[in-house]
Amino acid sequence: MAETQYSYLVSEAINRRDAQISKTLRKSLSIENFHDSSHQLEALAHDIQLVNDHIKVDSRIFDEASSDYEGIASKLVEKLHWPNESIRIIPQGSATTKTLIRSPDNSKFDIDAVCSVDLTMVEVSDPMDFYEKVGSALEEWEPEPKKRCWKIDFQGRRYYIEFTPSTPLDKIPQSATGQITFSPSNRYREKALAVVDTPSKQWKTSNPEGFSSWVSDQSSRPLLQWLLEKSMRDSYSAESVTPVPAQDVEISDTLRVAIRLLKRHRDMAVRRNFIEPDLKPISIIIVTLLTQCYEGLADKGAVYTHPIELLIDLVELMPYMVERRGNEYWIANPTVEGENFAEEWNDNIKLKHSFDTWTNLLLEDLTEIMATTDKDSRRQTIKEVFGCTAAQSPTPPYGSGLAPKKPSQHHKAPPTKGLA
Incomplete structure (x- = not known):
């Protein structure tokens, strides 16, 4: 079997881990x-599924979010007089990879969306003109300008939407094509945006x-022996991108469960x-590293007998x-050439x-879970x-009733040597 980019990275990761x-x-x-x-594993898998x-x-x-997307699109048409057919609202991020989770304190979370506009059908002079026009059309929601998006905090919603103006890559004006930062990779090139x-x-x-x-395509590759034996590949095929997909995920979809956990x-x-x-590590880094790892294991022909075994790896x-x-540290975006998700690590x-x-804490907690042989004790751990229990006497900053877990000496932040 020929070595691929990610199977090579996985082989290197295995060597470094084992060392x-x-x-x-x-x-x-x-x-x-x-x-x-067998009995213990099924009990553990059941507990992990409960957390999931x-x-x-x-x-x-997600029904609310879909409605809000439609409202945003209608507002753009109304305010900017852009044709309906020129605008496409695309959910992105955790909602589309089915890895969105609620926050431990039930605070608002973000649902990302891209507004893809065919610039050949509207009048826009330059990138900032396009960005500002979208923002002005959303003014009744008092959007907050961000680096590449507008943040809309809808009243009475449990979420806010980070709304990114964009255009299909082949629709940007010819005069700007030589100035665009980064190039699309060959993977999913037809979906690339600016x-x-x-x-x-x-x-x-x-x-x-x-x-x-x-992420969906890699998740669809069965690494579990029983999925292979029962020919269940079709049951886990990649979904087409739809308006905020339903978020039900079983533990056999181990990649997505790992991302969520x-x-x-x-x-x-x-x-x-x-x-x-x-x-804190940003979600795109966690998703990318886990999916790269999963793809590398699949490319190596790895087969696992149980979801827990794959989850541990x-x-x-x-x-x-x-x-x-x-x-430099590098975590490459698989769909955009030259984009490094770890770029900020090199500056800070x-x-x-x-x-x-x-990740040290993660390994310690995983070890504690696996070392507990009593089923009830392990479930409590x-x-x-994962913050799924309440303390008898909640105190700040664990105000929603979480029992604080004392850090060991091992988890003190390492010295920075004066680097910012």
Whole structure:
């Protein structure tokens, strides 16, 4: 079997992991370490599924979001006199990859959307003119300008929408094609867009629809033996991008479950003051590293007997999927050439240190879960780790009733050596 880009990264990650994680720890994380493994594994999988169900977002919210998308599109038509057929609203991010989770304190969360406009059908002079026209049309919602989007905080909603003006890449004016930042990769090239990068006032290549398709396509590749044996590939085929898909995900869809669990664990690490809110690993990094890892394992022909076994490998290997290119950390966007999701790490090393602190905590918590042989005790540990239980006496900052989990010495943030 020929080595692919991600199978090579996975092979390197396995070597680095095995060199840094002791044999004793590796044994404790092995599913073979379970007594009465079949019964224990099913109980563990059931508990993980309960967490997965607990953190998902209520499906009714997506009906509201779809309605809000329609309202935004109608407002653009009304205010700007743009043709209906020139505007396409595309949900992006966690909503389309089915990895959206609710926050531990039930605060508002963001649902991302792209407004794709065929610029050959409207009158726009330059990127900033386009960006400002979209913002002015949304003025009744008092949108907040961001780097590439407008943030709309709808009254009475549990979410806010980050709304990104864009155009299909082949629709930008010919005079601007030589100035656009980054190029689309060959993967999902037909879905590529140009968005407005307000700091540079230039067009920048983006591909949120392609990225979502990448995650869905990789998730559809069965790595579980029983899925292969029962020929269930069609049951897990990639979904077409629809207006905010339903968020029901089973543990057999292990990639998406892993993404959800790790995003929740990160949020709990912030909530429990292990890492600072401004330094927490961003979701796109977690999603990219896990999906790269999953694709690499699939390319290597890896087969697992149980979802928990695959979940453990994804969690263990994820930190080692980060590339080093020269003196820089790299997490490449698979759909846009030259875009590095870890770019800010190279400017602010505290972000990388925070990522390391979180992944160390993640490994410690996973080890504790796997080392607990009593079913009831393990369920309680899982609920505490992922914030699915209430303390008897809630105190700030755990105001919604979460029992604080004391950090070990191991998780103190590493020194920054004066780097900002």
